[in-house]
Amino acid sequence: MGRRSDHTPAQLRELLVQQGHELMAEVGYPQFSGREVARRAGYSVGTIYNVFGSLDGLLAAINTRTFVLWAQELRRRLDQSGEDRIASLVEGYFAFALENPLTWSAIYEHRVAEEQELPETDIEGRATLTLIVEEEVVRALPENTDLDVARYARSLIATVHGHCSYVVSGSFALLEETDPVGSALDRVRESLRLHQLQA
Amino acid sequence: MGRRSDHTPAQLRELLVQQGHELMAEVGYPQFSGREVARRAGYSVGTIYNVFGSLDGLLAAINTRTFVLWAQELRRRLDQSGEDRIASLVEGYFAFALENPLTWSAIYEHRVAEEQELPETDIEGRATLTLIVEEEVVRALPENTDLDVARYARSLIATVHGHCSYVVSGSFALLEETDPVGSALDRVRESLRLHQLQA
């Protein structure tokens, strides 16, 4: 078969990312197969290389999709949140990871060698999550704080991330931890409380 | 070639773990190859399956070795530590990960499906790290604390781990974070300070 016109370039790209994302959700990063994605999309392997340049390119696009869905979930929860928006964030962080363990883990299992080579659209989609958290951290802090808020927000994300990754990977289950979300939230609250008083 | 007697079973096991650990340090988890380990050890692939039952068994043994080396490094630093033993711990955590990024990452990249099936010796080697931290957390807290110290220690480990994994994976570098160790230590100190006062 030679040139086809079943899909526009944009449609084809979308199709591959969608099928790839589904496969990732089904089997996870270690069992992920580019050939299988092509098979499901009704194209042959080479097409992935035409469209994304490499398998890494497809994987990056799949993970970016996960980032976007994750950010949407956080926004959704913030919109429905009561007073305690920080709790909504932390719970949303965990909830997404636990409801989508395989796609969520894939984000961290796929090491991007030179991250500068990520397409603009990918970088943007990924940054959103950080921005959402930053907004809420600003909101939780006194106006006249002398903290580097961006840096502080990243540190709180890292704190929650550490707890969350232990849960999803199963290390915490082994240690019979019953309330990892609670622990993560405790650490975040402790830190925020101190910085709220300090002003 | 049939049965050989170049190594005792124990020696052979040790040889494979050692070669495997070296290979992991050279190429990292994604490029790791059981066949290559066997090649370097001068045996054929099947031997790995004789000795460890599966490739996962070898990987578990390799990662356990990393845990043991890591724990040794922490103990070494604690022995030479001044007053601030918590800082020694956090710095030791990061230092080991940054000096051994590939073997350290492999610990978290190799998902063990049913962790109950880890050999006793592996479980023991891995638990040591947690115990070291627990000891120091007890030391840092008032005697009459009503905290669940084991659980609290795990939470602090998760906090540091979150920061550390961002550094090693390169996510923090991208965000121009200059002092992740400092951030992690800040979060740990904040929490400890509160729990020191609370008594």
Place this chain on the structure above:
DNA sequence: CGTTTAATTAAACACTGTTCAATATAAAAA
């Protein structure tokens, strides 16, 4: 010594990711 037992291998199988010449077809030019 012969027999049993166990370690070791090589080959086979079914997969991977990646590259690339051949080709069929859509788009452009005549």
Place this chain on the structure above:
DNA sequence: TTTTTATATTGAACAGTGTTTAATTAAACG
């Protein structure tokens, strides 16, 4: 409309991988 050009698509080839298993050979035992 016909011819030409450009390109999207494929399928095969290559070099790997993990895993299983029958055959082989050497050690251990009686």
